[in-house]
Amino acid sequence: MSLTLIPGRTNRPARKHRAIDRLAQREQELAELQRRLADADALILRQATRLSELETANEQLADRLQQTRDALINVGRDRDALERYVGELEGQVADRDRRLDIRTWAHAAVTRTQEMPVVEVVPLHRAPFAVVDEEVVA
16 A cells, blocks of 8 residues: 555655665666776777887887988998098099109209200111112112
């Protein structure tokens, strides 16, 4: 029998702490927590994926940095070798210029000091040192 049928009890408020109401409230809280847990799992999965991508990018950048460092070391070595080579070539050019100057000065000195007389070209049988048989020439 229901209490509402009794006169004077119709305005009685419902119980505040009924088990069914608490169970419904707990189910709502559980659904909210499960939704939040699913959202957190999705967020963690996205963050883990992003972390993996960032680690891969970091490894690639570290490799590129090492390659750049190695290339800079090689460029420095090449530059030093080229500077030595250019220095050697400049030394060779200076030596050859000096030799050329010495030869030019020597040639100029020889041409000034040793003038050659002009010689007329004559046939051999008329040369001053030639022995001529009178019979053959006639």
